[in-house]
Amino acid sequence: MKHAAGASSATTSTSPSGRDNDEYRAVISVLVDNESGVLARVVGLFSGRGYNIESLTVAPVEDDGARSRINIVTSGTPAIIEQIRAQLDRLVPVCRVANLTTLGPHIAREMVLVKVVSTGEARTEALRIAEAFRARAVDTTASSFVFELTGASEKLDSFVELMRPLGLAEVSRTGVAALTRGPRSL
Amino acid sequence: MNAATQTTAAQPNASTTLSGAEVLLRALEEQGVEVVFGYPGGAVLPIYDALFQQDRIRHILVRHEQAAVHAAEGYARSTGRVGVVLVTSGPGATNAVTGLLDALMDSVPLVCLSGQVPVQLIGNDAFQEADTTGITRPATKYNYLVKKPEDLARTVHEAFEIARSGRPGPVLIDLPKNITVGPAPYAPPSTQGRRSYQPRVEPDREAVREAVAAMRRGKRPLFYVGGGVINAGPEACEALGRLVHMTGFPCTSTLMGLGAFPSSDPQFVGMLGMHGTYEANLATHDCDVLIALGSRFDDRVTGRVDAFSPRSFKIHADIDPSQINKIIQVDIPIIGDAGRTIAAMIEEWERAEGPAPDADALKNWWEHIEGWRALDCLRFTQDPAPDAIIKPQKAIQRIYELALETGRDTYVSTEVGQHQMWAAQFFKFEQPNRWLTSGGLGTMGYGLPAAVGAQLAHPDALIIDVAGEASTLMNIQELGTIAQYRLPVKLFIINNQYMGMVRQWQELLHGSRYSESYSSALPDFVKLAESFHAKGFRARTMAELDDTIRAALAHDGAVVVDLCVAEGENCFPMIPSGAAHNEMILGPEQEAQGAVVTNEGKMLV
Ligand SMILES: Cc1ncc(C[n+]2csc(CCOP(=O)(O)OP(=O)(O)O)c2C)c(N)n1
Ligand SMILES: [Mg+2]
Numbered sequence: 001m002k003h004a005a006g007a008s009s010a011t012t013s014t015s016p017s018g019r020d021n022d023e024y025r026a027v028i029s030v031l032v033d034n035e036s037g038v039l040a041r042v043v044g045l046f047s048g049r050g051y052n053i054e055s056l057t058v059a060p061v062e063d064d065g066a067r068s069r070i071n072i073v074t075s076g077t078p079a080i081i082e083q084i085r086a087q088l089d090r091l092v093p094v095c096r097v098a099n100l101t102t103l104g105p106h107i108a109r110e111m112v113l114v115k116v117v118s119t120g121e122a123r124t125e126a127l128r129i130a131e132a133f134r135a136r137a138v139d140t141t142a143s144s145f146v147f148e149l150t151g152a153s154e155k156l157d158s159f160v161e162l163m164r165p166l167g168l169a170e171v172s173r174t175g176v177a178a179l180t181r182g183p184r185s186l
Numbered sequence: 187m188n189a190a191t192q193t194t195a196a197q198p199n200a201s202t203t204l205s206g207a208e209v210l211l212r213a214l215e216e217q218g219v220e221v222v223f224g225y226p227g228g229a230v231l232p233i234y235d236a237l238f239q240q241d242r243i244r245h246i247l248v249r250h251e252q253a254a255v256h257a258a259e260g261y262a263r264s265t266g267r268v269g270v271v272l273v274t275s276g277p278g279a280t281n282a283v284t285g286l287l288d289a290l291m292d293s294v295p296l297v298c299l300s301g302q303v304p305v306q307l308i309g310n311d312a313f314q315e316a317d318t319t320g321i322t323r324p325a326t327k328y329n330y331l332v333k334k335p336e337d338l339a340r341t342v343h344e345a346f347e348i349a350r351s352g353r354p355g356p357v358l359i360d361l362p363k364n365i366t367v368g369p370a371p372y373a374p375p376s377t378q379g380r381r382s383y384q385p386r387v388e389p390d391r392e393a394v395r396e397a398v399a400a401m402r403r404g405k406r407p408l409f410y411v412g413g414g415v416i417n418a419g420p421e422a423c424e425a426l427g428r429l430v431h432m433t434g435f436p437c438t439s440t441l442m443g444l445g446a447f448p449s450s451d452p453q454f455v456g457m458l459g460m461h462g463t464y465e466a467n468l469a470t471h472d473c474d475v476l477i478a479l480g481s482r483f484d485d486r487v488t489g490r491v492d493a494f495s496p497r498s499f500k501i502h503a504d505i506d507p508s509q510i511n512k513i514i515q516v517d518i519p520i521i522g523d524a525g526r527t528i529a530a531m532i533e534e535w536e537r538a539e540g541p542a543p544d545a546d547a548l549k550n551w552w553e554h555i556e557g558w559r560a561l562d563c564l565r566f567t568q569d570p571a572p573d574a575i576i577k578p579q580k581a582i583q584r585i586y587e588l589a590l591e592t593g594r595d596t597y598v599s600t601e602v603g604q605h606q607m608w609a610a611q612f613f614k615f616e617q618p619n620r621w622l623t624s625g626g627l628g629t630m631g632y633g634l635p636a637a638v639g640a641q642l643a644h645p646d647a648l649i650i651d652v653a654g655e656a657s658t659l660m661n662i663q664e665l666g667t668i669a670q671y672r673l674p675v676k677l678f679i680i681n682n683q684y685m686g687m688v689r690q691w692q693e694l695l696h697g698s699r700y701s702e703s704y705s706s707a708l709p710d711f712v713k714l715a716e717s718f719h720a721k722g723f724r725a726r727t728m729a730e731l732d733d734t735i736r737a738a739l740a741h742d743g744a745v746v747v748d749l750c751v752a753e754g755e756n757c758f759p760m761i762p763s764g765a766a767h768n769e770m771i772l773g774p775e776q777e778a779q780g781a782v783v784t785n786e787g788k789m790l791v
Contacts, residue, residue, distance in 0.1 A: 032382070033380075033381075033382050036331070037323070037329075040320070040323060041323060044324055048324050079511060083508065083511075083512055086507050086508035086510070086512075087508050089507065090506065090507070090508045092328040092380070092382065092383045093382050093383075094382055095381060095382040
């Protein structure tokens with residue numbers, strides 16, 4: 001008989017694999033009061049307690065700028081992810097925390113800018129692959145492209161991998177923005 | 187003069203111009219602050235000037251900012267109120283950090299006001315500038331840098347609310363000098379709390395019901411209570427007493443929980459953990475229902491985690507949801523105030539639904555416990571000869587017994603080390619808030635300033651610091667504060683000429699190589715006392731022990747007592763790090779069933 005820890009934690013503490021000791025990757029969304037130092041608190045919590053941050057995004061999400069949403073991709077065992085959630089929830093300026101990965105179906109998207117410097121065959125191949133991925137060329141010179149691609153992180157990973165032999169010069173990624181599917185919100 | 191101007195004159199409002207420092211003091215007053223522990227400096231001079239011009243808030247000048255924080259902790263823990271600290275920027279703030287972290291680990295409500303360079307100089311490496319909010323972020327429950335005068339009053343009120351509510355803790359407010367010098371509007375406390383901070387107080391009834399059902403089914407139940415019950419207040423402790431009595435279950439306590447349940451009660455089995463009693467640790471190991479109230483499964487309590495209370499059904503009630511399943515997986519978590527949770531448990535227990543508790547099983551359980559108790563795990567042998575060397579255990583036991591004889595309300599603080607553990611073992615606490623010790627952080631130098639804070643809060647009470655000769659030197663300068671305010675604090679130094687706890691571990695784990703743990707070049711504590719205007723005493727032999735303690739307790743001013751005790755005593759029972767509760771090392775008096783300390787154990791130390 002295991003109970004969720006509090007009213008606010010609708011999340012369960014099992015990983016998608018269902019095994020307690022398996023690490024999994026979780027997308028955690030945190031709604032915070034938009035005050036100075038709040039990001040340092042969140043990041044300091046991760047470094048201070050030895051949790052991973054794979055990526056992190058933050059921006060104000062309300063008209064008056066009073067609150068920001070932080071999306072963190074992290075990994076750990078179900079117990080660690082649950083600790084991360086609880087520790088975040090404890091921070092004074094944190095309004096809400098949700099582990100989207102266990103909350104239910106969700107969408108996580110990120111954007112990447114990829115610079116490819118090449119000519120001839122490689123250049124044509126890069127453009128062909130970009131089209132197949134529906135990436136946009138946002139900057140074009142005789143010897144280079146900058147492609148913009150939005151989508152799931154895995155899709156971005158494979159796009160970058162395919163560009164590697166074709167003159168990949170630079171990559172800039174945003175980290176994920178994430179929401180639950182359906183009418184429910186955080 | 188019309189009515190309106192009269193009110194204005196008597197009670198300045200936003201339209202009269204107050205300085206930030208005056209607004210600050212007014213907010214403190216409104217929060218019921220009577221005492222502030224502090225030390226001045228450039229960045230806080232405007233606040234000191236405002237303090238000078240009023241007499242409602244008393245300022246206590248300590249001799250080091252770390253001591254200001256520990257004094258505020260002693261004040262807070264002995265009263266249940268918020269302790270207040272005032273320090274200057276830069277070194278004043280950095281000196282306070284140890285105390286803040288100490289308060290964070292032990293959930294002590296504090297508000298620390300630190301000076302800061304003017305807003306326009308922040309970031310310029312100005313004189314005595316430090317990134318105080320950055321440095322103290324992981325050492326406080328929350329902190330603020332006030333950048334606008336209109337935020338000042340609201341911030342102060344909110345800081346108090348955050349410090350005392352939920353799981354209490356230290357809150358720091360960094361105050362740039364231009365904010366305290368310049369004008370600022372006053373605002374009363376707001377009635378609605380901050381949206382993002384809504385600690386859950388009321389426990390989930392369904393969870394309580396299930397917990398009580400499990401308690402009724404228990405054949406070997408045990409209460410394991412911690413400092414959270416004391417933080418929930420005297421009523422919560424009183425309710426705990428009722429719950430323990432109505433269930434008939436045994437009750438153990440953490441170091442921080444001592445006093446939540448009366449130590450002399452037959453249902454109390456003593457402290458558990460690394461230096462806990464034999465009966466408490468074996469009961470924890472063997473119980474089938476463990477009811478954790480306001481305790482957090484600290485590593486000094488659990489020992490080897492995978493061997494902790496291996497067969498029990500675990501109920502964990504705590505106000506801090508992040509403590510649930512952090513170290514030990516539990517079966518029923520209950521989030522809420524310990525007092526409300528205990529009250530709800532009492533109601534459920536009285537409702538008497540489900541199977542009746544198994545009286546025979548409980549009787550059997552108590553027989554087991556009495557068997558363990560019969561070992562008398564704290565027993566030691568003291569040579570009674572008049573010229574015999576005093577054992578530290580004896581010294582501490584006699585301090586307790588002779589203090590009890592005075593019949594006075596007694597508060598005890600400690601430093602950190604063997605003497606602290608012996609004090610925890612030998613002192614009996616019948617009431618909460620009487621035991622002031624640094625648990626989570628284990629800060630040497632805590633006890634003397636904590637005694638200062640407690641004595642200021644309770645001018646007529648007997649305040650004792652049970653100290654080690656090494657620890658006490660870490661904040662010995664507070665004898666100056668004690669002298670200035672004529673505080674009749676009784677400092678008993680258990681002088682074993684060693685950092686005894688370090689020496690003990692070196693003996694047990696590092697082949698008796700006593701690396702740097704000898705207390706060389708100690709001062710003459712009697713002369714030291716005299717130079718600080720206190721009375722010094724010394725006892726070297728059994729013949730002198732009782733008379734010295736009696737005389738020290740009877741003296742109406744501050745005393746420093748140098749109790750010269752045996753050097754080589756070890757504190758038992760002991761669960762070595764990395765060992766399980768049933769692998770305790772017992773004292774020479776008791777049958778030794780020595781646990782082999784593993785290499786893994788050495789790493790955990
Ligand atoms: C500030 C600080 N530094 C170091 C330690 C590590 N430490 C724990 S106990 C101890 C020795 C304390 O010696 P003493 O005060 O003489 O007490 P005893 O153990 O001899 O009773 C030390 C060095 C600590 N707890 N705190
Ligand atoms: Mg010592």
